[in-house]
Amino acid sequence: MARVGRGARGPSLKALTTLLAGPVVPAARGLLACTLSAGGVTVRLTEVEAYEGVGEDPASHAHRGRTRRNAVMFGPPGYAYVYFTYGMHWCINVVCGPVGVASAVLLRAGEVVAGLDIARERRPGVRVDRDLARGPARLSQALGVDGRAGGTPLLRGDGPIVLRPPDAPVDASSVAVGPRVGVNGGADRQLRFWIAGEPTVSTYRSHVSRRPRPTG
DNA sequence: GGGCCGATCAAG
DNA sequence: TTGATCGGCCCA
Numbered sequence: 001m002a003r004v005g006r007g008a009r010g011p012s013l014k015a016l017t018t019l020l021a022g023p024v025v026p027a028a029r030g031l032l033a034c035t036l037s038a039g040g041v042t043v044r045l046t047e048v049e050a051y052e053g054v055g056e057d058p059a060s061h062a063h064r065g066r067t068r069r070n071a072v073m074f075g076p077p078g079y080a081y082v083y084f085t086y087g088m089h090w091c092i093n094v095v096c097g098p099v100g101v102a103s104a105v106l107l108r109a110g111e112v113v114a115g116l117d118i119a120r121e122r123r124p125g126v127r128v129d130r131d132l133a134r135g136p137a138r139l140s141q142a143l144g145v146d147g148r149a150g151g152t153p154l155l156r157g158d159g160p161i162v163l164r165p166p167d168a169p170v171d172a173s174s175v176a177v178g179p180r181v182g183v184n185g186g187a188d189r190q191l192r193f194w195i196a197g198e199p200t201v202s203t204y205r206s207h208v209s210r211r212p213r214p215t216g
Numbered sequence: 217g218g219g220c221c222g223a224t225c226a227a228g
Numbered sequence: 229t230t231g232a233t234c235g236g237c238c239c240a
Contacts, residue, residue: 068236083223086225086232087235088232088233088234180223183223
């Protein structure tokens with residue numbers, strides 16, 4: 001769909017900036033295959049989830065309106081919303097939409113493409129490189145990202161986290177869609193996007209378990 | 217001021 | 229299947 005000229009070259013930084021300022025679904029799709037660099041490690045994003053803003057998406061942190069915690073979501077696009085959950089995990093979001101619209105994209109998984117040694121150090125016990133950034137909290141841990149990176153710009157290139165457009169665009173036919181993970185409200189909506197066939201995608205909960213009833 | 221729950225992960 | 233572990237948010 002996206003006709004980006006210049007051969008196999010992906011979208012420009014400017015194009016990505018524009019994309020993030022718009023509706024969250026195209027923004028989420030456009031974040032696939034982008035690279036994210038922090039703390040000496042670079043990952044290629046393989047799985048993301050879109051979250052709408054106030055009112056329409058019960059699963060969104062901004063659903064109930066603006067609070068001190070989610071204030072970044074209401075700001076300009078292209079900034080990091082980093083939140084802490086389950087008493088131990090950090091997760092990274094890219095703020096989307098214009099100022100006042102609190103949509104965001106949760107970065108769920110990626111493939112480590114640079115800084116492999118550092119990522120392995122940050123995630124001791126991981127046997128397979130595929131698992132280094134497989135899952136939102138793992139992704140943050142591999143990059144060494146925590147709450148301190150919250151509210152910083154991602155596209156400017158001078159912050160703790162640097163987001164760059166993909167080297168090569170993702171073919172639309174290779175993007176898979178499904179329901180979001182661990183979401184109660186709005187679970188029926190198809191707002192999770194990943195690159196089909198990527199081993200780094202956390203597909204273990206891609207759909208409801210279909211285990212047959214023991215006794216019928 | 218108190219209690220509950222969460223956009224998770226890893227081990228049994 | 230369940231424990232770990234703590235900040236945000238709701239209710240009193």
